[in-house]
Amino acid sequence: MISVVDLGLSLNGRAVLAEISFQAQPGQVTVLLGPNGSGKTTLLLCLCAHYRPARGNIQLHGQDLADLSYRALARRLAIVPQDHHPVFPYRVREVILLGRISRVGFFSQPGVQDYEVVENILSLLRIQHLADKPYTRISGGERQLVLIGRCLAQEPQVLLLDEPTNHLDFKNQYTILKLIKDLARERQLTVLLTLHDPNMASLFADHVILLAEGRIVAHGPPLEVITPAHMAAIYHLEVEMVNAGARHLLYPKVG
Amino acid sequence: MSRSWLCWGLLLSPLPAALLALQFGAYPISPGKVWQILGLPLGLGQPPEAMVQILWQVRLPRIVLAMLVGLALSSSGTALQAIFRNPLVDAFILGLSAGAALGCALSVAFWPGLPIQLTAFVCSLLAALLTFALAQTRGEVPILSLILAGVIVSAFFSALVSMIKFLVDPHKLASIVFWLMGSLSLADWQAVRQAGPWIGLGALLIWLGRWRLNALSMGDAEAKALGVEVRRERGLFLLAAALSVAAAVSVSGIIGWVGLMVPHVVRMLIGPDHRWVVPLSMALGATFMVLSDTVARTFTGGEIPVGIITTLAGAPFFIILLKQKGQESWRT
Numbered sequence: 001m002i003s004v005v006d007l008g009l010s011l012n013g014r015a016v017l018a019e020i021s022f023q024a025q026p027g028q029v030t031v032l033l034g035p036n037g038s039g040k041t042t043l044l045l046c047l048c049a050h051y052r053p054a055r056g057n058i059q060l061h062g063q064d065l066a067d068l069s070y071r072a073l074a075r076r077l078a079i080v081p082q083d084h085h086p087v088f089p090y091r092v093r094e095v096i097l098l099g100r101i102s103r104v105g106f107f108s109q110p111g112v113q114d115y116e117v118v119e120n121i122l123s124l125l126r127i128q129h130l131a132d133k134p135y136t137r138i139s140g141g142e143r144q145l146v147l148i149g150r151c152l153a154q155e156p157q158v159l160l161l162d163e164p165t166n167h168l169d170f171k172n173q174y175t176i177l178k179l180i181k182d183l184a185r186e187r188q189l190t191v192l193l194t195l196h197d198p199n200m201a202s203l204f205a206d207h208v209i210l211l212a213e214g215r216i217v218a219h220g221p222p223l224e225v226i227t228p229a230h231m232a233a234i235y236h237l238e239v240e241m242v243n244a245g246a247r248h249l250l251y252p253k254v255g
Numbered sequence: 256m257s258r259s260w261l262c263w264g265l266l267l268s269p270l271p272a273a274l275l276a277l278q279f280g281a282y283p284i285s286p287g288k289v290w291q292i293l294g295l296p297l298g299l300g301q302p303p304e305a306m307v308q309i310l311w312q313v314r315l316p317r318i319v320l321a322m323l324v325g326l327a328l329s330s331s332g333t334a335l336q337a338i339f340r341n342p343l344v345d346a347f348i349l350g351l352s353a354g355a356a357l358g359c360a361l362s363v364a365f366w367p368g369l370p371i372q373l374t375a376f377v378c379s380l381l382a383a384l385l386t387f388a389l390a391q392t393r394g395e396v397p398i399l400s401l402i403l404a405g406v407i408v409s410a411f412f413s414a415l416v417s418m419i420k421f422l423v424d425p426h427k428l429a430s431i432v433f434w435l436m437g438s439l440s441l442a443d444w445q446a447v448r449q450a451g452p453w454i455g456l457g458a459l460l461i462w463l464g465r466w467r468l469n470a471l472s473m474g475d476a477e478a479k480a481l482g483v484e485v486r487r488e489r490g491l492f493l494l495a496a497a498l499s500v501a502a503a504v505s506v507s508g509i510i511g512w513v514g515l516m517v518p519h520v521v522r523m524l525i526g527p528d529h530r531w532v533v534p535l536s537m538a539l540g541a542t543f544m545v546l547s548d549t550v551a552r553t554f555t556g557g558e559i560p561v562g563i564i565t566t567l568a569g570a571p572f573f574i575i576l577l578k579q580k581g582q583e584s585w586r587t
Contacts, residue, residue, distance in 0.1 A: 048479075048480055050476055069484065070480075070485075071482040072482075073482065074480065074481055074482025075482065078480070081476065081477060081480070085474070087340045087341070087342065087472055088337075088472055088522070088527035089526075089527055090469065090528060091526065091528070094528050098470050098481055099481065101482055101483060102482025102483075106464075107463035109466055109530065150481075154482070
């Protein structure tokens with residue numbers, strides 16, 4: 001569980017996040033939704049201790065984030081970054097194995113158990129056939145799976161993903177989000193991710209947090225939060241809605 | 256299967272290289288005689304005394320020292336390339352070598368009481384930190400500015416060395432010039448005993464932490480997210496690299512390109528996983544250095560500084576590398 005109380009962060013003298021308070025529950029997918037520059041990524045970077053906010057308090061399962069070393073944090077929380085520029089073409093298996101580094105002694109090498117964890121993840125994600133390929137030479141969707149695999153190797157309680165559907169095609173967006181939701185349910189992971197597409201968010205989120213200009217505009221179940229009124233307010237755009245059974249779909253008014 | 260044969264071949268390559276090097280020199284010793292002399296403690300035959308002396312007191316220490324220097328340069332090159340996420344750096348390009356040379360020059364010229372290794376180590380570390388600080392902009396270390404900073408720091412430290420050369424008396428000047436050329440011609444067991452432990456310590460640290468180099472090479476943010484204490488660990492590797500480079504420079508002078516070239520060759524052969532790249536670079540570095548030094552001392556009647564041989568072999572290699580991998584490697 002993540003619990004954030006009155007978080008505030010300024011970068012270069014500009015307030016980037018203010019009065020952020022929310023909770024994300026285990027077994028649930030919480031989606032951060034908001035326009036570009038609304039502070040979604042910054043918020044994730046606060047949660048993985050990349051930024052140390054001046055105001056407020058972040059707790060992971062009742063433990064203060066500020067008290068954890070990077071090593072201790074990596075055993076509890078894993079993040080799939082948005083952009084990733086590898087310099088050396090490591091094999092997929094080696095990349096996933098790196099998820100174990102916080103669980104192996106400072107000057108030790110990975111052991112039998114660590115290799116087992118990696119093999120299990122490869123078969124769970126059905127990417128055994130990629131295991132010996134350089135991960136610089138696989139498709140965007142496959143790389144996203146590998147990075148999720150690396151996170152799972154950390155055996156975390158909390159999983160953060162920064163725009164996991166970026167650069168993915170229609171089907172891969174669905175596959176990745178479905179996988180993330182299943183993982184959250186099966187492993188009781190607390191999942192927090194950022195998305196750009198409100199409709200994808202209504203399909204997969206258990207809980208939605210709307211961000212605009214560094215503040216939380218609304219939060220709650222998708223049906224209550226993802227409404228034409230809210231979307232129009234944060235995107236400054238006229239939005240229309242169609243109802244399709246239990247779901248509704250939003251689209252910008254054209255013309 | 257073929258990959259593991261390749262690994263073992265590389266790991267064991269220093270042995271045949273050393274046996275080969277033992278035979279060549281101003282006074283050739285046949286392979287049979289080499290074995291006889293090496294087997295002397297076991298009581299195999301009676302080779303001539305002069306031959307035994309040359310082998311044990313001249314050739315063997317020089318070969319051992321060449322191996323240590325090659326190991327130091329290539330393992331530090333591997334570590335530096337990983338922690339700076341930059342396949343185009345080594346101790347030479349980042350100014351560590353120039354720093355160590357300044358330390359040597361200072362010690363020879365002004366502080367003969369201080370051990371050369373210590374001044375070389377301090378100056379080498381100073382040069383590394385200076386390069387890093389110069390290259391850092393807004394918490395990032397762009398690849399291009401790192402290389403530029405290395406060039407600047409190298410030039411600055413080299414200028415200081417030139418200043419010292421200008422100031423000291425001709426006798427001391429000669430020994431400073433010797434270091435700058437890069438040569439193993441003064442090698443003896445004394446030099447091995449002086450540099451060996453420090454090179455060993457630096458290389459041991461890099462070898463023990465080799466898996467963590469994979470994580471550090473992912474970049475600061477990623478390494479932190481994986482649970483690596485980036486500042487501390489990068490500092491440790493920098494220290495280890497400076498330690499072994501300083502010890503190597505203090506006995507052999509500045510020898511370029513080995514630290515850059517060897518890790519690359521290994522990566523091309525077996526892939527980028529540092530758990531393998533580190534030990535294999537050490538082995539190949541030792542082999543390459545022994546062979547280069549053998550060429551250096553036998554190619555002409557006199558002695559060519561070995562730095563010239565490694566540069567002649569390394570510069571074309573660097574150009575080929577830039578042409579082939581430039582697109583991938585120079586992303587800033």
